[in-house]
Amino acid sequence: MSAKPTTAALKPVAAKPPQAPRGRPSSRETMLDAAVAVALEQGAGKLTLDAVARRAGASKGGVMYNFPTKEALLEALLERLTSHNRQASEAIAAELPDQPGRALKAYVMNSVRDPDEDDRVSGALVAVVNGSPELLQRVAGYFSQRFEIISGDVSFDRAALAHVATEGLWLMELFQISPFNAVQRARVVQLLSALAEQDLPDVTA
Amino acid sequence: MSAKPTTAALKPVAAKPPQAPRGRPSSRETMLDAAVAVALEQGAGKLTLDAVARRAGASKGGVMYNFPTKEALLEALLERLTSHNRQASEAIAAELPDQPGRALKAYVMNSVRDPDEDDRVSGALVAVVNGSPELLQRVAGYFSQRFEIISGDVSFDRAALAHVATEGLWLMELFQISPFNAVQRARVVQLLSALAEQDLPDVTA
DNA sequence: TTTACTGTACCGACTGGTCGGCACAGTAAA
DNA sequence: TTTACTGTGCCGACCAGTCGGTACAGTAAA
Numbered sequence: 001m002s003a004k005p006t007t008a009a010l011k012p013v014a015a016k017p018p019q020a021p022r023g024r025p026s027s028r029e030t031m032l033d034a035a036v037a038v039a040l041e042q043g044a045g046k047l048t049l050d051a052v053a054r055r056a057g058a059s060k061g062g063v064m065y066n067f068p069t070k071e072a073l074l075e076a077l078l079e080r081l082t083s084h085n086r087q088a089s090e091a092i093a094a095e096l097p098d099q100p101g102r103a104l105k106a107y108v109m110n111s112v113r114d115p116d117e118d119d120r121v122s123g124a125l126v127a128v129v130n131g132s133p134e135l136l137q138r139v140a141g142y143f144s145q146r147f148e149i150i151s152g153d154v155s156f157d158r159a160a161l162a163h164v165a166t167e168g169l170w171l172m173e174l175f176q177i178s179p180f181n182a183v184q185r186a187r188v189v190q191l192l193s194a195l196a197e198q199d200l201p202d203v204t205a
Numbered sequence: 206m207s208a209k210p211t212t213a214a215l216k217p218v219a220a221k222p223p224q225a226p227r228g229r230p231s232s233r234e235t236m237l238d239a240a241v242a243v244a245l246e247q248g249a250g251k252l253t254l255d256a257v258a259r260r261a262g263a264s265k266g267g268v269m270y271n272f273p274t275k276e277a278l279l280e281a282l283l284e285r286l287t288s289h290n291r292q293a294s295e296a297i298a299a300e301l302p303d304q305p306g307r308a309l310k311a312y313v314m315n316s317v318r319d320p321d322e323d324d325r326v327s328g329a330l331v332a333v334v335n336g337s338p339e340l341l342q343r344v345a346g347y348f349s350q351r352f353e354i355i356s357g358d359v360s361f362d363r364a365a366l367a368h369v370a371t372e373g374l375w376l377m378e379l380f381q382i383s384p385f386n387a388v389q390r391a392r393v394v395q396l397l398s399a400l401a402e403q404d405l406p407d408v409t410a
Numbered sequence: 411t412t413t414a415c416t417g418t419a420c421c422g423a424c425t426g427g428t429c430g431g432c433a434c435a436g437t438a439a440a
Numbered sequence: 441t442t443t444a445c446t447g448t449g450c451c452g453a454c455c456a457g458t459c460g461g462t463a464c465a466g467t468a469a470a
Contacts, residue, residue, distance in 0.1 A: 023449060043338075048425065059451045061429090066449090070426065140382045147384035160385070160393050161400075165366060168373025177345045179352035180365070188365050195366075200405060228414065253459060264416045265461095271415090275460065 021076075023066040031056045031063055032077055049073075071132055078135060082142045085110070101196060104150040104159055108196040111166045112189045155199055162196045226281075228271040236261045236268055237282055254278075279340055287347045290315070306401060309355040309364055313401040316371045317394045360404055367401045 021028060034056035039047045049070055053060045067073035093106035151159030169188060172178040180188060226233065239261035244252045254275055258265045272278040298311035356364030374393060377383040385393060 027449080049427085050425075060427090061452060062450045064427070065451095068427095136381060139380075140384075143377070143382045144384040156389070156392065157396060160389065161370060161396050163384075164373035164377070164393060164397075165370040166373065167377055168369035168371065171376040172348070172369070172372055175344075176341060177348045179345075179349040179368075184361070184365065187361065188369060191362060191366050192369075232415080254461085255459080264418085266417070266464095267415055269461070273461095 021066070022068075023062075027056075027058070027062070028066050028076070031058065031066055031073070032080055035073060035077055071135070074132075074135055075138075078138055082138075086146075100153040101158070103152060104154055104162055105193070105196045107146065107150045108162055108166050108192050111170050112192060158195070158199050161200075162192065165195060166192055226271075227273075228267075232263070232267070233271050233281065236263065236271055236278070237285055239263075240278060240282055276337060276340070280343075283340060283343055287343075291351075305358040306363070308357065309359055309367055310398070310401045312351065312355045313367055313371050313397050316375050317397060363400070363404050366405070367397065370400060371397055 031052055035047060035052045038051045038055050042051065049060055049063050052073070053063045056063070063073070067076060089103075089106050089110045092109050093102050096102045096106055147159070147163055150163065169178065169185075169192065178185070236257055240252060240257045243256045243260050247256065254268055255265055257278070258268045261268070268278070272281065294308075294311050294315045297314050298307050301307045301311055352364070352368055355368065374383065374390075374397065383390070
């Protein structure tokens with residue numbers, strides 16, 4: 001009992017180094033998967049460290065070992081999420097002919113995919129939104145960056161309108177407040193696709 | 206210390222009677238105002254009963270007297286919110302010439318108002334969304350109802366597109382993830398207005 | 411007397427985070 | 441081959457704080 005034989009605790013800590021990830025990568029992934037599952041099934045409000053640990057078949061200590069704080073976990077979750085999202089969009093774009101508006105079209109197509117596919121994005125964003133401003137800012141940054149990409153080779157009007165409309169549908173479905181039934185939704189998706197593909201006549205006459 | 210003298214825990218609870226509102230209407234309003242203020246200033250996560258009481262210059266007991274549960278408070282908040290929103294839209298519509306698309310135009314105009322006006326909606330919605338599914342369903346119901354109104358006298362395409370686009374801008378600004386600067390936002394608003402006013406040529410050729 | 415509270419004390423559940431310690435793989439001297 | 445030691449990865453008990461909700465005595469106006 002004299003002194004403390006284990007657990008160094010002498011480290012200078014260095015004011016948050018670039019988030020050196022601890023633990024086995026596989027454990028981290030498992031825990032992130034668990035976090036997504038919990039958020040989707042129980043809602044963001046129930047996304048607790050205990051719940052993640054249980055779901056991952058790990059202990060709370062194990063979670064804390066891999067992610068020093070809950071915010072670190074959310075940050076990693078967000079990172080993985082945006083990364084996947086970006087990759088998915090790029091993959092779709094790669095299949096499209098190389099012409100102006102390709103990135104915009106790919107973005108729209110990626111956003112309106114059948115939502116019950118487990119792209120997992122939903123729950124986590126909610127969890128993040130309801131939290132630290134820092135994380136929110138990351139999301140905002142991602143949105144800005146993405147808008148730059150999709151508006152790179154088309155008119156502002158076209159990109160902006162497609163963007164707000166697509167995000168509108170996506171966010172409403174994320175929060176389960178969309179008023180559309182399946183048929184209506186299909187039509188909206190059709191409209192969004194068309195919107196991404198052609199410039200409208202100048203609507204502000 | 207012997208046994209447990211307090212905390213009944215024997216109550217049948219009676220499955221929630223129709224929420225008879227207690228207290229003076231003015232007190233209730235003050236507390237709802239306080240709740241909005243707290244949610245806006247401290248975030249939805251800090252919207253606690255104690256915080257509401259302090260902010261309202263009341264006691265916690267007083268809050269509990271007026272709203273038997275926190276959910277009842279949120280419910281009342283949501284009710285007042287949607288009611289105000291509806292009234293604002295209707296007021297705008299009343300100023301508009303009576304022609305097809307009037308409700309749609311009014312809805313768009315109401316939604317894109319300068320957001321730093323204290324229409325208060327923001328914080329509270331977040332607070333509500335992050336919570337019980339019951340309340341979320343109310344929001345969904347409001348959205349459905351509103352879409353019926355705005356799509357009553359125009360084509361589905363026009364109403365649907367204006368709706369998703371308007372909500373997209375609104376929700377992005379609500380979560381502070383909009384990528385637009387002031388000039389860009391103004392242009393987007395212009396586009397939305399135009400969208401609400403005229404049918405597009407059939408974009409799905 | 412009733413209504414509408416105030417004010418305070420307290421409970422129980424839950425939450426993020428800490429801490430001591432353990433299993434085990436690797437290593438390297440004996 | 442055995443023994444001793446080290447660092448990593450993780451467990452699980454625990455802690456302090458927070459929050460919703462309860463209880464109840466007192467009070468002041470109608």
